[in-house]
Amino acid sequence: MKPATLARRVFLALACLSLVAACGPVATPVAVSPVSGLPLGTDGFPWWNDSVFYEIFVRSFYDTDGDGIGDLNGVIAKLDYLNDGDPATAADLGVAGIWLMPINPAVHYHGYDVTDYYAVNPDYGTADDFKRLMAEAHRRGIRVIVDFVLNHTSDQHPWFLQSQDRSSLYRDWYVWAESEPTGGGWRESASGDFYYGLFAEHMPDLNYRSPAVTAEMQSVARYWLDEMGVDGFRLDAAKHLVEQGAVQSNSELTHEWLRGFRAFYKSVNPEAMVVGEVFDGTVMAAKYAQGDELDLVFDFDLAKAMVFSVGMRNASKVNDVLPIDVKQFPAGQFAAFLTNHDQDRVMSALGDDVPRAKLAATLLLTSPGAPFIYYGEEIGMLGKKPDEDIRLPMQWTAEANGGFTTGTPWRDLNPDYVAKNVAAQSAASDSLLTHYRALIRIRNDHAALRVGESLTVESGNSSVFANLRAGGDELVLVVVNLSRESVSDYGLALESGPLAGEYVAAPILGGGGLATLITNGQGGFDDYKPLPALPAYSSLIIQLQSAP
Numbered sequence: 400m401k402p403a404t405l406a407r408r409v410f411l412a413l414a415c416l417s418l419v420a421a422c423g424p425v426a427t428p429v430a431v432s433p434v435s436g437l438p439l440g441t442d443g444f445p446w447w448n449d450s451v452f453y454e455i456f457v458r459s460f461y462d463t464d465g466d467g468i469g470d471l472n473g474v475i476a477k478l479d480y481l482n483d484g485d486p487a488t489a490a491d492l493g494v495a496g497i498w499l500m501p502i503n504p505a506v507h508y509h510g511y512d513v514t515d516y517y518a519v520n521p522d523y524g525t526a527d528d529f530k531r532l533m534a535e536a537h538r539r540g541i542r543v544i545v546d547f548v549l550n551h552t553s554d555q556h557p558w559f560l561q562s563q564d565r566s567s568l569y570r571d572w573y574v575w576a577e578s579e580p581t582g583g584g585w586r587e588s589a590s591g592d593f594y595y596g597l598f599a600e601h602m603p604d605l606n607y608r609s610p611a612v613t614a615e616m617q618s619v620a621r622y623w624l625d626e627m628g629v630d631g632f633r634l635d636a637a638k639h640l641v642e643q644g645a646v647q648s649n650s651e652l653t654h655e656w657l658r659g660f661r662a663f664y665k666s667v668n669p670e671a672m673v674v675g676e677v678f679d680g681t682v683m684a685a686k687y688a689q690g691d692e693l694d695l696v697f698d699f700d701l702a703k704a705m706v707f708s709v710g711m712r713n714a715s716k717v718n719d720v721l722p723i724d725v726k727q728f729p730a731g732q733f734a735a736f737l738t739n740h741d742q743d744r745v746m747s748a749l750g751d752d753v754p755r756a757k758l759a760a761t762l763l764l765t766s767p768g769a770p771f772i773y774y775g776e777e778i779g780m781l782g783k784k785p786d787e788d789i790r791l792p793m794q795w796t797a798e799a800n801g802g803f804t805t806g807t808p809w810r811d812l813n814p815d816y817v818a819k820n821v822a823a824q825s826a827a828s829d830s831l832l833t834h835y836r837a838l839i840r841i842r843n844d845h846a847a848l849r850v851g852e853s854l855t856v857e858s859g860n861s862s863v864f865a866n867l868r869a870g871g872d873e874l875v876l877v878v879v880n881l882s883r884e885s886v887s888d889y890g891l892a893l894e895s896g897p898l899a900g901e902y903v904a905a906p907i908l909g910g911g912g913l914a915t916l917i918t919n920g921q922g923g924f925d926d927y928k929p930l931p932a933l934p935a936y937s938s939l940i941i942q943l944q945s946a947p
């Protein structure tokens with residue numbers, strides 16, 4: 400066990416001695432990996448179920464050399480903001496995972512058109528900077544995964560430039576035709592031949608029917624795992640790897656390729672985690688996360704449902720989607736989020752409304768699965784497409800350019816940084832950032848929220864979301880009033896469940912003076928009202944403690 404982890408357990412135990420009513424059992428300390436020195440998961444779950452992840456666009460996070468472009472040294476400089484490694488301080492966010500959007504050399508600003516898979520984008524720094532980032536992150540208990548853009552390369556990648564020659568050894572690394580095939584995604588090259596590039600002319604698809612391509616991309620994965628020390632990957636466009644005739648996504652050959660890729664990366668590092676972007680409905684996406692392909696996929700349906708329910712002040716959508724989606728995956732093996740770098744930011748979807756942004760955060764950070772936060776979401780940064788505007792520089796302070804750079808930023812910040820920034824929200828106890836910090840600490844402290852089963856609770860009111868998380872030797876009840884009005888016309892009900900007898904309701908977030916819960920004959924409860932009235936736009940998190 401690392402000293403920081405031990406200190407955390409001792410801290411929790413002492414805090415609980417002085418606050419017996421507010422704390423449940425302290426979970427058994429988790430084992431530590433002999434490979435990374437970092438904690439393994441709770442109750443046999445993998446480590447990623449204990450982590451809240453944070454997605455970073457390096458170009459926009461923090462610039463340390465004044466060129467207006469965020470860099471790896473900037474990520475290092477802000478690690479303490481994410482997690483300072485000291486459980487006794489509450490000034491950090493408390494995340495234990497980072498997803499870096501592409502950091503390889505690329506032609507376009509976003510990095511999703513790679514020109515060299517074995518190097519670091521010189522805009523961002525050097526390989527040594529990256530290794531230092533890994534060491535500094537691990538020292539704080541943070542694991543780092545990197546974007547792996549393997550469906551396609553840049554049209555400026557040397558492999559593609561050579562493959563334009565019909566006699567090149569690289570010819571079959573891409574998908575070529577000498578006359579234009581039917582169907583979408585075909586592009587005409589300068590030579591007059593046609594290549595397949597699903598997303599854009601400058602993004603030719605690699606040909607994964609070629610064993611040489613598979614071998615090369617496995618070699619890339621080994622390089623980042625072994626030489627650079629990453630903890631895993633986020634696979635871009637994972638459903639598009641292999642086309643089979645008219646089937647351009649979710650083909651059987653794509654699934655087969657991913658099974659082979661999993662066997663490979665687990666052989667390099669059994670603890671490595673891969674989360675896939677399968678931009679599709681949950682039933683289709685979940686096929687990739689059944690234990691023999693990807694470790695996790697993002698649940699886009701659940702994300703939409705959370706944002707929609709908060710936006711409409713109506714819990715029906717998330718109440719419908721959550722229990723269905725949870726059943727599609729092995730327990731907890733999906734990634735939850737609100738919005739990512741390809742979507743209008745959640746705060747824009749919610750009309751720049753802080754109370755509702757807090758509710759969305761509560762839904763996300765009490766969700767089963769592994770939650771991912773998109774940088775700036777925790778301070779309510781706005782952003783609507785075009786893409787550049789949903790990836791704007793981070794708003795750190797009220798100083799010039801939000802404290803992001805001393806130079807000219809690669810793209811102008813949203814002018815609301817003067818009022819909306821990390822410094823201002825750190826100082827305000829009722830800020831969105833303070834709410835995110837509190838929720839992540841709560842998740843870190845309560846195993847039921849990380850690895851517990853998710854049991855949807857009927858609320859008897861369409862404005863009220865309720866969910867029971869049961870696991871890790873505790874029961875945690877989440878109650879969210881999505882309405883702008885106080886709600887007294889409600890009653891929580893779980894037809895049957897794992898409960899027995901009476902439970903004292905101890906507040907974890909919100910509330911106080913909560914009613915005792917009395918179970919029904921089926922281990923559930925009927926018409927439970929922890930509070931006579933749920934305040935407008937409120938989040939209530941309760942630990943249910945078996946009454947003596």
Ligand code: CA
Binds near residue numbers: 462466467470
């Ligand atoms: Ca820079």
